[in-house]
Amino acid sequence: MPSLPFVFWNRGSLKLEGAARRSDEVREQGFTAVIDMRGATWSTVKPILKVLQEHFPGSVHIAYIIKPDNFWQKQRTSLGSHKYKFETNMISVEALSKIIDTTQLTSDLEGTLHYDHSQWIDVRLALEDFVWQAADLLDRLDDLQEDLSRSDFADDVAGAKHSIDLHADMKKKIMKAPVEDIDLIGQKLLQRLSGDANSGYDSGYSGRDSEASSVVANPDLQASVPQILQNLEAIHTSQQHLLQLWHHKKLKLDQCFQLRLFEQDCEKVFATMFDWICHNRDVFLMNYVEIGHSYKLAKELQEEHNHFTMSSMNVYVNINRILTVASRLIESSHYAAQHIRTVASRLDRTWKEFAAGLDERTAVLALSVLFHHKAEQVITKLFLFSYLDMF
Structure with missing residues (x-):
């Protein structure tokens, strides 16, 4: 028969010996248990059989119990009356080697397996x-x-x-x-x-x-x-x-961290730009449609507007810096690239709308200054011609 792992009882210690990894065919046959009853009593053997029956994790095929020389017939009968899932047989040490390969038996059982x-x-x-x-x-x-x-x-x-x-x-x-x-x-x-x-x-x-x-x-x-x-x-x-x-x-x-810095800078720029616009709104809106009724007034309005425009360039410098940072973050595959793109677009759009108003105002005032300058030149010449005609 093929060599099977077995459990044996020896001087009060329950030991598990394992052969090489078994094939599925051998594995299905289960364990062969050897319980050494020499020097022990039947009361010692019964708990072991119960453990094998109820708690042993593997499948037990058969349990061989090595009987002592003075083993009673009554105890043998008692053993046979127990119903276990596995077969139980009384056997002598001499007969054990005929059933189990001696390479799977320790020296205590007249085998060659070294086990400590x-x-x-x-x-x-x-x-x-x-x-x-x-x-x-x-x-x-x-x-x-x-x-x-x-x-x-x-x-x-x-x-x-x-x-x-x-x-x-x-x-x-x-x-x-x-x-x-x-x-x-x-x-x-x-x-x-x-x-x-x-x-x-x-x-x-x-x-x-x-x-x-x-x-x-x-x-x-x-x-x-x-x-x-x-x-x-x-x-x-x-x-x-x-x-x-x-x-x-x-x-x-x-x-x-870069995103929160970007958002913080955007908030500061928005706040700065809006505060600046609100602070100068009255002057800006009051004079927005005023183009001057003379060259002198038009020139004064133009100079005031140029000063206003130059002041707004400080805001533009910050906006341009933030837009540059936004582009760099987007190009670096930032996880919030879409959010950054949205915020940057809003900032850029807000500035461009404001800058367009400044450019429009600049163009209108330039035309006003040019018109009044030419008009005053014409009036001066007409006045001079009228004066000369009097003589």
Whole structure:
């Protein structure tokens, strides 16, 4: 029959031995359990059978119970009366090797399988500790990823600056995560499972070579190697993904800060321009349709308007600077490019409408000055001609 993993009872310890990874066909046959009743009592065996029946995670095919020399017929009858999902048979140590491959039996059962339960527990505890630490670290990295995934962009310049500072602290948390420490633990555990003498592990056993070979030959422990590698890969992948998310959000936060600065500048320009217009509105509107009834008055209005226009150039300088910033932000693929384009267009349109009024007023006053200047020249000449005709 094919070699099956088995459980055996030996001096009060329940132990699980594993053969190599089984094929699906062998896997379906389930486990062969061997319970060593020598030196034990029936009251000790019954709980083990109950555990195998109710709590053992795998499928048990058959349970062989090694009987002591003075095993009573009554106890054997009692055993047969129990109804288990698996078959139970009493057997002697000598007959056991005829049913189970001796390579799957320990020396206590006259087999050749090297197995040290203390060493197995020690390695298993190290494995469980690594898995726990790796899982805990992955949970912490997942929490950091959740924090980085939030789209919590501030609504003002101060808030945007604060978000950038908090994001810098997040980078420190990512880099402080004990990824390298867990990686070192995992690598040492892999070396230990591979029997590498350079693993730095010292069990205290004098027969170190036999221990190493036992670990390497133990399929249950070797089956944990892919899990260790998977955890190490998951941790490094998670950290790299976190760093990518961090850099991506850093770009977004920088863009948010630039956006809030842009909006703040736009608000200042709008406020400055509107305050300036409101302050000069009365004068501007009062004289807007006034073109002067003489050259002197037209010239005075023109000079006042030119002064007004020059004053407005200070506003235009700020507007032009903001529009330049807006173009640069849009070209840099800013996440709020459409919003920036809308605000910039509104600012540009408002200024152009105002500038068009100034240009129109400039042209009208220029024509008025020219007209009155020519008119006064004509009147002067006519007056001179009239004066000469009198003589």
